[in-house]
Amino acid sequence: NTTPDNQRYINHPQLSQYYLSNRERWEGKVDLSYLPTNRWNLNLNLLWRDDDYDQSKLGLTEAKWGHLHFSASYAASDDLSGSIYAGYDQYEAGQTNRAFRGGQEKNAFDIYPPLPQASDPQQNWDIDATDTSMTLGANLQWQLAPDLELNVDYNYVDTEAEQKFNTRPGGSVVASDLPDVNTRLHRVEASGIWHMQENLSLQLDYQYYRYKTDDWAWKNVQADTIDKVLGFGQTNPNENIHYVGASVIYRWQ
Numbered sequence: 001n002t003t004p005d006n007q008r009y010i011n012h013p014q015l016s017q018y019y020l021s022n023r024e025r026w027e028g029k030v031d032l033s034y035l036p037t038n039r040w041n042l043n044l045n046l047l048w049r050d051d052d053y054d055q056s057k058l059g060l061t062e063a064k065w066g067h068l069h070f071s072a073s074y075a076a077s078d079d080l081s082g083s084i085y086a087g088y089d090q091y092e093a094g095q096t097n098r099a100f101r102g103g104q105e106k107n108a109f110d111i112y113p114p115l116p117q118a119s120d121p122q123q124n125w126d127i128d129a130t131d132t133s134m135t136l137g138a139n140l141q142w143q144l145a146p147d148l149e150l151n152v153d154y155n156y157v158d159t160e161a162e163q164k165f166n167t168r169p170g171g172s173v174v175a176s177d178l179p180d181v182n183t184r185l186h187r188v189e190a191s192g193i194w195h196m197q198e199n200l201s202l203q204l205d206y207q208y209y210r211y212k213t214d215d216w217a218w219k220n221v222q223a224d225t226i227d228k229v230l231g232f233g234q235t236n237p238n239e240n241i242h243y244v245g246a247s248v249i250y251r252w253q
Contacts, residue, residue, distance in 0.1 A: 012098065012118065015058040022055040039076070045069040057096065058124075064092040079143035087135040095127050099173050122171035130162045147195040157185040179216040186210035199251040207243040212236075 030046040047067035073083035100117030137155040165175035188208040195201045223233040
């Protein structure tokens, strides 16, 4: 291929991978702990981060992350304690892209003139992505007897992903927003441990998972839906999983 070196590239010359790009970051963090009594423990965690890839014309141009987490734990006695927690995260990212013709089906031994679309900013399209996550949970630890303990934990996660597209006025690129993707997870774990001897314990476990998502990328997609691509025919998960386990724990001294 006699294409001049200055017309060859694997990545677009204006595209810099984000971990190699110039980045300006602002970040703030606050961690607070409060013990109103010797039985209560309250915690609040805040984080805000703003990344600006100010020298990038294509690819990731900005990213923001906001994080809020609160937890409270209470020790009713030496044998009984519990905690609750809640969290919220929001991720925002902006990315600029360029659409132009060419690709793997071009003959590598033929000479092609420079692609005008590759240097035309009217071929740009932008995506603003927002991911949010909410977490709730509770935990209980109970020493029923000197040789018997119980642990129960519940966790709920709810996420939403949004992708908004924009194009340049007068350009030939047409884009529309993708459907939102919602995912929910319920998780319950319970375990009981019986210390039969000083170095021998028996543990029983129960776990329950309820997982559901409505990802558009998996909706009504069969193994042969995509041309020239053989998939696995995966569908959106809508699962209920129960697990029961038993284990024997022996400690060498």
